Amino acid sequence: MxxxxxxxxxxxxxxxxxxxxxxxxxxxxxxxxxxxxxxxxxxxxxxxxxxxxxxxxxxxxxxxxxxxEERPKSNNKLQHYWLVVVSLLIGMMLGAGLTLILN
Known part of the structure; x- marks a missing residue:
């Protein structure tokens, strides 16, 4: 091993x-x-x-x-990119929602 x-x-x-x-x-x-x-x-x-x-x-x-070599290759960079994009969108929506609620 x-x-x-x-x-x-x-x-x-x-x-x-x-x-x-x-x-x-x-x-x-x-x-x-x-x-x-x-x-x-x-x-x-x-x-x-x-x-x-x-x-x-x-x-x-x-x-x-x-x-x-035995594992199927995954596109980790693409997965990371989408995770960042989705996180940013969720953060922006939460921020906008809080702004509307607090004003």
Missing amino acids: DVNAKTIKQYRLVKGWTQQHLAEICGVSLRTIQRVERYGTASNDTAMGIASAFETDISQIINLASTK
Whole structure:
């Protein structure tokens, strides 16, 4: 499984843990943690152990770059644009309504 090595290392450093400490919590060898942080690959069990050690969901440490190709592409910019337009229109209507009510 592809994992985000930088995220795992960052979580570990924030907690002030050594690689050895993380390995002990996960029940794996030091070498396994070294490989995870260097190459970004881990078995499912190791990835689940790491996520558990950091008390986070596994989705926070897996590398989504490899799964993006499998997902249908959506036009996020267009969706964002329409969200902004609709929000502005609603805001303008509420503002106009309040102005009429208060005057």
